[in-house]
Amino acid sequence: MNLTKEQQSLLDGSKGETMAKVVKTLVMYGEAFDAERMVPVAEGFGHTVISFGIGVMTPVYDLYEKLLSAGAVSGQKFTADPRPLDKNVPSSLLKDIVFRVMYSQQERYEEQLRKFGLRGENDYTCACYLPQVGNVPKRGDILSWAESSAVVYANSVLGARCNRNSGIIELMGSIAGFVPEFGLLTDDGRKADYVVEVKTSKKPEAQLLGSAVGMKVLEKVPYIKGLDQWIGAELNESATAYLKDFGAATASNGSVGLYHIEALTPEAKDFGDSLIRPDAQVYVIDDTELERVKNSYPCIWKDMDAKPKLCFMGCPHMTLGQLAEWTDKVAAALQQNGHRKVVIPTVFTSAPAVIEEFKKTERYQKLMDCGVVLSYICPLMYMNNPLAKKMPVITSSNKLRTYTSARFYSDDEILKFITGGAN
């Protein structure tokens, strides 16, 4: 690793032992991937995946205390993943007691985030790149982010450059102001190892397609062909919302940090097939393959025929357009099925800033009239409660399915469940 004089000086302890250790950690991280130099993170905002003060993670908060005591704060403001708790989300006395015990470090941790440089009190969302939130990197920006769904979105849809950094490491990159150059920060690392040919008879569900791709390619970079016929050749609200969900599934069901969509995402538009490595493998996805993938998901409910008791939508957080679309869909289906309110307690989750915007629209009252709860919560954090784990919870999020006991259904199936059309 070739360090600049300033970087070497930090490593040698010019700003204290703790800062030297931060730099040493980043150097070792780079050396594991044969990085030759550090590159500065772009101006703008960082993003941290750690938003929860969970009791068992005390070693993390103790480490952060050590950093703060040494004055090692982030050189840039940053946003954070969603908060774990919201009193508006259906719960019970027992569950609330468990939540309080589980997230016993929440206040301590949020105070630490403020000291490190959290941008604002409401900047807790996994979808920090949404325009209402405003943490939107430019193409080519070098980032020190973590949160798998945000990293894959920033790389793929925005054309920024960020490795799949872990929590803690991302903050250390923001503290130092530089990160090792390897992997997705390099031109070569952004070339495609797989060609995915989408040959479905209808628009594939984003969360299912992403899951299939993630499971197949794992950490490799896929170049997706045939998807533009379904989602268009323009990165508009509808296409970017689709890619948000698609990417989150690729990242959680595999470990994809970057994908290219033919004729749509910025690098695919500019460089086309030249992004594909000569020895790239081909993976064909048709209706049968999507069905196979969906049927392969394990479900750990004790009673497979249990009636769902809760539904979560919005992992990652929903966009303004998705909230509007789902409001209309739920209202119409309820009317069709002869119900006034959802028949299963249902929570839509979104970023605080998006929720604020949504509240200004007439659809907000329409959604409330349908009985849907709108929350900024992280559904995954809710489901970590062992009492929630025992509940039959349904979702169309493949990320939530992967990490919790929530059962996956397609969007259409979810709509039927919550509006009484599946009875």
Next chain:
Amino acid sequence: MAITFQGRVVAPGEVKAEALVSHGGFNTLASFQMALMFGDKQVKCGDQNNPDLYKKPMLGKALCLPETIGSTTGGMVLYTACALGKQPACMLFSKPIDSLAASGAILAANWTDSNMPVIDKLGEEFLSYVKDGMTVTVGADGIVTVE
């Protein structure tokens, strides 16, 4: 019969332990979160999507895997497991290590007193050969012996 495999040292150390093998990607968050949260002394794997490991104890085992997958909390989770003394004896990767596992291993090596040697690039033959229950010895030079 003992067979040796040469890998690359990511986090140094020497150890001898019983093998626990995952042929699919190891989802660090899904595997550790429940065990860590509820103080499972054996640190049983909680990832229902991993048929090789689900519900098997991971504490003190030589965890043999291709790579890790999933959430970017992975490195932090691994760091926490090490800080709490709930880590595998070592992690042995057939493929080049991924950024999340590397982060966890390096954070643990730099910021905790734990000893969890991590070796990568052991090759597909390693993962084909090693089976649950075999004895694995990790040398300081990245040589892994399986018997």
